[in-house]
Amino acid sequence: MKVLVADGVSQKGIDILSKEFEVVEKPKLTAEELLEMIPEFDALIVRSASKVTKEVFAAAKNLKVVGRAGVGVDNINIEAATAKGVIVLNAPEGNTIAATEHTMAMMLSMARNIPIANETTQKGEWNRKKYVGVELRGKTLGVIGLGRIGSGVAKRALAFDMDVIGYDPYVNEERAQNMGIELGTLDDIYTKADFITVHMPLTAQTKHMIGKETFAKMKKGVRLVNCARGGIIEEAALAEAVKDGIVAGAAIDVFESEPMGENHPLQGLEKVVLTPHLGASTVEAQIGVAVDVAYGVAAALRGEPVSTAVNMAPVSAQVMKTIRPYFDLAERMGCTVRSLAEGAISEVEVEYNGEITKVDTKMITTAVVKGMLNPILQDAVNYVNAPGIAKERNIKVKSVKNAEADNFANLITVRVKAAKNAVEVQGTLFGEEARIVTINKHRVDVDPHARILICPHINCPGVIGKVGSIMGAAGINISGMQVGKTDIKGTNIMVLTIDNEISADVLAEVVSVQGIFDAKLVNFDVV
Numbered sequence: 001m002k003v004l005v006a007d008g009v010s011q012k013g014i015d016i017l018s019k020e021f022e023v024v025e026k027p028k029l030t031a032e033e034l035l036e037m038i039p040e041f042d043a044l045i046v047r048s049a050s051k052v053t054k055e056v057f058a059a060a061k062n063l064k065v066v067g068r069a070g071v072g073v074d075n076i077n078i079e080a081a082t083a084k085g086v087i088v089l090n091a092p093e094g095n096t097i098a099a100t101e102h103t104m105a106m107m108l109s110m111a112r113n114i115p116i117a118n119e120t121t122q123k124g125e126w127n128r129k130k131y132v133g134v135e136l137r138g139k140t141l142g143v144i145g146l147g148r149i150g151s152g153v154a155k156r157a158l159a160f161d162m163d164v165i166g167y168d169p170y171v172n173e174e175r176a177q178n179m180g181i182e183l184g185t186l187d188d189i190y191t192k193a194d195f196i197t198v199h200m201p202l203t204a205q206t207k208h209m210i211g212k213e214t215f216a217k218m219k220k221g222v223r224l225v226n227c228a229r230g231g232i233i234e235e236a237a238l239a240e241a242v243k244d245g246i247v248a249g250a251a252i253d254v255f256e257s258e259p260m261g262e263n264h265p266l267q268g269l270e271k272v273v274l275t276p277h278l279g280a281s282t283v284e285a286q287i288g289v290a291v292d293v294a295y296g297v298a299a300a301l302r303g304e305p306v307s308t309a310v311n312m313a314p315v316s317a318q319v320m321k322t323i324r325p326y327f328d329l330a331e332r333m334g335c336t337v338r339s340l341a342e343g344a345i346s347e348v349e350v351e352y353n354g355e356i357t358k359v360d361t362k363m364i365t366t367a368v369v370k371g372m373l374n375p376i377l378q379d380a381v382n383y384v385n386a387p388g389i390a391k392e393r394n395i396k397v398k399s400v401k402n403a404e405a406d407n408f409a410n411l412i413t414v415r416v417k418a419a420k421n422a423v424e425v426q427g428t429l430f431g432e433e434a435r436i437v438t439i440n441k442h443r444v445d446v447d448p449h450a451r452i453l454i455c456p457h458i459n460c461p462g463v464i465g466k467v468g469s470i471m472g473a474a475g476i477n478i479s480g481m482q483v484g485k486t487d488i489k490g491t492n493i494m495v496l497t498i499d500n501e502i503s504a505d506v507l508a509e510v511v512s513v514q515g516i517f518d519a520k521l522v523n524f525d526v527v
């Protein structure tokens with residue numbers, strides 16, 4: 001598989017990917033070049049420079065994943081990606097410290113006029129009076145957005161003896177107390193803060209959240225920092241507010257249009273400190289995000305779920321650790337029920353028993369659906385598009401949880417209703433090994449790998465031997481065999497692990513054996 005790296009990404013990430021995939025690096029790719037090249041690639045990695053538009057997704061033929069080496073995914077059309085079943089993932093933690101420290105650097109530079117003082121001193125001037133600054137100590141800092149970076153900034157501001165008021169619609173009082181800050185409304189921040197810094201994504205709600213009307217509410221002489229996303233603060237209105245003296249200083253790292261070019265309203269203002277989107281630009285952060293995005297993209301290309309995917313239900317790293325071992329089992333169970341079902345499947349129910357019920361199991365259910373759809377669809381089914389494909393095909397997906405588990409610490413039961421029959425398969429993990437433990441109520445212990453042949457039959461002498469002879473005559477090696485146990489009188493199930501392809505003729509011959517009800521092949525190669 002081929003990975004296109006469209007913006008400059010640390011070699012450490014490239015090295016990880018190169019072990020498994022063909023990696024093409026094009027750090028200065030234009031929009032036209034991206035459109036031209038994308039059809040041949042399975043994965044695309046970008047930073048903030050490349051725009052992954054709906055046209056890019058439309059042109060993509062093999063694309064499975066877009067990895068963002070950083071936090072913000074506003075340069076990627078997530079809707080178009082999801083519609084096409086492309087996973088979008090980011091690297092949310094690798095540059096947190098870099099962006100947090102850059103915010104502090106910007107705030108201090110602005111407060112002490114460092115950039116302009118440096119520029120003029122370099123030229124031989126000596127302006128000690130002109131560049132008298134202000135202290136952070138005792139000032140009120142308003143932090144809008146209390147996520148990873150916002151909370152890091154709040155923590156550092158407290159160390160500078162600032163009073164911190166935070167606003168974040170998704171942060172409660174208890175969390176604010178733990179951070180040692182006061183939680184307030186936006187108006188509290190606008191009316192009380194001496195410094196305001198924003199740390200949220202650019203969304204329809206946050207776009208131009210700070211503009212002419214909000215400046216009017218702010219304390220005269222307020223200082224603003226934006227190291228989050230261009231467009232949260234209206235740039236032209238900010239320039240006006242600086243000129244009018246309402247805003248005493250602004251420190252801006254991110255812009256509505258990047259690169260900002262010349263003739264930008266914020267250029268040429270002494271009170272304004274500008275950096276060219278440098279928040280994440282430290283050696284450490286670039287290695288961090290490159291390594292994280294490389295592992296994420298590699299996992300996605302292998303068909304494994306990724307905890308940093310942004311167009312799937314979010315799963316914490318902790319929960320992911322618990323549920324990850326079940327994905328393989330769940331996909332193989334999905335493949336088994338699909339192979340045993342006759343006709344179109346209309347409903348799939350996944351029941352969870354035991355310890356696993358304590359965590360969010362939605363992604364395990366998705367893994368069952370993915371495994372169930374994979375054998376029948378030509379297009380790749382993945383963790384992003386599996387629920388949508390099931391819905392499109394009118395397959396009802398249900399999941400139930402029951403903390404009690406009789407014989408196993410954890411048990412997953414998959415039941416499907418198909419046009420001509422109903423199927424039930426149960427599975428568990430022995431350590432990290434997947435095992436199918438019942439098939440249609442027959443107790444088995446099947447390692448769901450390679451190919452298995454499932455034959456329900458009458459429990460009487462000779463049947464198993466005859467099947468063995470047919471296989472032998474066809475040159476098919478049986479490398480494992482299970483005969484189920486059941487309370488269902490007179491019937492049993494035979495599960496043969498076979499090493500070779502089996503033709504329709506041989507299958508028909510097996511079914512023709514007296515006492516054999518059916519013979520269904522489960523080919524796990526498609527999982």
Ligand SMILES: NC(=O)C1=CN([C@@H]2O[C@H](COP(=O)(O)OP(=O)(O)OC[C@H]3O[C@@H](n4cnc5c(N)ncnc54)[C@H](O)[C@@H]3O)[C@@H](O)[C@H]2O)C=CC1
Pocket residue numbers: 070071072073092095096099144145146147148149150167168169170171199200201202205206227228229253254277278279280281
């Ligand atoms: N300048 C740079 O190079 C960098 C910029 N960033 C940007 O910084 C921002 C924050 O990043 P993280 O802290 O890692 O993200 P995060 O996801 O940890 O935090 C974002 C916070 O914003 C809050 N939020 C969402 N909507 C809000 C609203 N309407 N009002 C107030 N708060 C709201 C969320 O509840 C969340 O707590 C992102 O936009 C990211 O793209 C991140 C890294 C580097």
Ligand SMILES: O=C(O)CCC(=O)C(=O)O
Pocket residue numbers: 047048049069070071072073095277279280281
């Ligand atoms: O890729 C970059 O350097 C920018 C980082 C950034 O803005 C982000 O992670 O959101």
